[in-house]
Amino acid sequence: MAPKSFRIVVLPGDGIGPEVVAQAVRILETISAASPDFDLKLESHDFGGCAIDSVGDPLPPSTLKACEEADAILMGSVGGPKWGVDAKVRPEPGLLKLRKALGLYANIRPANFASESLLDASPLKPEVANGVDLIVVRELIGGLYFGARQELGAASGAEAQTAWDTMIYSVPEVERITRVAATIALSANPPPGNPLHRQGQRPGMLASEFPQLKLDHHLVDSAAMLIVQNPRKLNGVILTENLFGDILSDQSSVIPGSLGLLPSASLAGAPSIPAADAKPTRGLYEPIHGSAPDIAGKGIANPIGTILSAAMLLRYSLGLEKPAKAIENAVRKVLDEGVRTADLRGKATTVEVGDRILAVLKGLL
Numbered sequence: 577m578a579p580k581s582f583r584i585v586v587l588p589g590d591g592i593g594p595e596v597v598a599q600a601v602r603i604l605e606t607i608s609a610a611s612p613d614f615d616l617k618l619e620s621h622d623f624g625g626c627a628i629d630s631v632g633d634p635l636p637p638s639t640l641k642a643c644e645e646a647d648a649i650l651m652g653s654v655g656g657p658k659w660g661v662d663a664k665v666r667p668e669p670g671l672l673k674l675r676k677a678l679g680l681y682a683n684i685r686p687a688n689f690a691s692e693s694l695l696d697a698s699p700l701k702p703e704v705a706n707g708v709d710l711i712v713v714r715e716l717i718g719g720l721y722f723g724a725r726q727e728l729g730a731a732s733g734a735e736a737q738t739a740w741d742t743m744i745y746s747v748p749e750v751e752r753i754t755r756v757a758a759t760i761a762l763s764a765n766p767p768p769g770n771p772l773h774r775q776g777q778r779p780g781m782l783a784s785e786f787p788q789l790k791l792d793h794h795l796v797d798s799a800a801m802l803i804v805q806n807p808r809k810l811n812g813v814i815l816t817e818n819l820f821g822d823i824l825s826d827q828s829s830v831i832p833g834s835l836g837l838l839p840s841a842s843l844a845g846a847p848s849i850p851a852a853d854a855k856p857t858r859g860l861y862e863p864i865h866g867s868a869p870d871i872a873g874k875g876i877a878n879p880i881g882t883i884l885s886a887a888m889l890l891r892y893s894l895g896l897e898k899p900a901k902a903i904e905n906a907v908r909k910v911l912d913e914g915v916r917t918a919d920l921r922g923k924a925t926t927v928e929v930g931d932r933i934l935a936v937l938k939g940l941l
């Protein structure tokens with residue numbers, strides 16, 4: 577039988593994006609070469625600031641079309657000072673447009689990549705950081721990033737000195753992201769009593785559809801405090817609004833020790849768990865960090881968030897659990913060996929971390 581072929585669109589983007597994506601691409605290519613049953617066909621497209629430079633549009637129509645036709649998308653990051661607040665065209669709206677166009681409402685950001693060897697890299701005390709197992713589920717195409725807004729100076733008269741944003745959600749939008757969070761909460765820990773931490777009011781559907789779940793409510797300010805004061809109290813899934821989830825997930829990366837470690841999956845539906853048995857979900861996969869202009873071009877960016885995003889891509893969009901697990905095991909082993917970039921107090925370069933993960937992975941495939 578001919579191997580199953582998957583089309584993966586790669587969007588390296590700006591700043592450290594191309595540096596970290598290159599390491600994840602090597603890993604996907606190695607997995608593809610070692611697997612007789614499937615073939616991963618990777619193709620790169622311009623996206624973000626580099627696309628503004630080449631064609632004046634952060635999301636050129638050809639890139640959007642390729643993404644719409646792909647089985648999955650692997651992204652780096654977009655943005656940078658060259659296309660900063662005063663620029664006429666900025667990269668970040670291109671990312672928001674892509675997420676919206678593909679209907680990627682469910683952003684899953686695990687901050688639970690547990691390795692005790694990482695405890696010394698966390699700015700938190702080991703007794704605070706140890707045993708944390710939390711996943712942020714962030715609504716991605718509504719809320720504050722997508723609400724109606726007025727820029728300062730856009731209105732005249734009494735409104736001229738006023739700027740505003742709005743945060744609006746419909747009940748169906750809240751219910752569908754709640755279902756994703758509940759599915760993840762049930763798969764991450766066996767019932768009973770797996771917690772779902774939700775910011776805001778409880779929708780009735782949660783109690784009736786997922787009676788096994790234990791639901792806690794937190795206001796976002798106190799949740800932010802708990803993430804650094806006693807994060808185990810939030811073990812489970814945090815379900816939250818778009819902007820709040822953006823903030824809380826960056827903050828939760830402090831627990832394992834670096835923003836460069838955390839992956840994400842942005843899905844157009846609930847993930848199929850166990851993914852290997854079910855219909856995969858279309859998705860875009862990217863580290864949670866940005867283009868890190870302060871370290872771009874130095875070869876020291878941590879590629880692990882992007883490499884773990886590639887593992888999520890295999891699991892959720894291609895239904896390939898075995899190589900996904902192999903990547904995660906290889907990453908854990910390399911972190912335990914102490915091969916780390918500067919953000920984790922190591923001396924290794926981006927490429928050296930990629931080399932070592934690749935070498936360990938080859939032994940696991």
Ligand SMILES: NC(=O)C1=CN([C@@H]2O[C@H](COP(=O)(O)OP(=O)(O)OC[C@H]3O[C@@H](n4cnc5c(N)ncnc54)[C@H](O)[C@@H]3O)[C@@H](O)[C@H]2O)C=CC1
Nearest residue numbers: 653654655656835836865866867868869870871877878919
């Ligand atoms: N999804 C995306 O494409 C995102 C894009 N951005 C954009 O990125 C640009 C820079 O934003 P910042 O606020 O500086 O956030 P950032 O996430 O790029 O960087 C914050 C800090 O974390 C460090 N860092 C980030 N990733 C790292 C990695 N892999 N290894 C080691 N250190 C790492 C950076 O050096 C910096 O000190 C902006 O234009 C922003 O709009 C920001 C977040 C997400």
Ligand SMILES: CC(C)CC(=O)C(=O)O
Nearest residue numbers: 668671672721822864865
């Ligand atoms: C363009 C930004 C909203 C991206 C970001 O910070 C994120 O998605 O984490």
Ligand SMILES: [Mg+2]
Nearest residue numbers: 822823826864
């Ligand atoms: Mg962010």
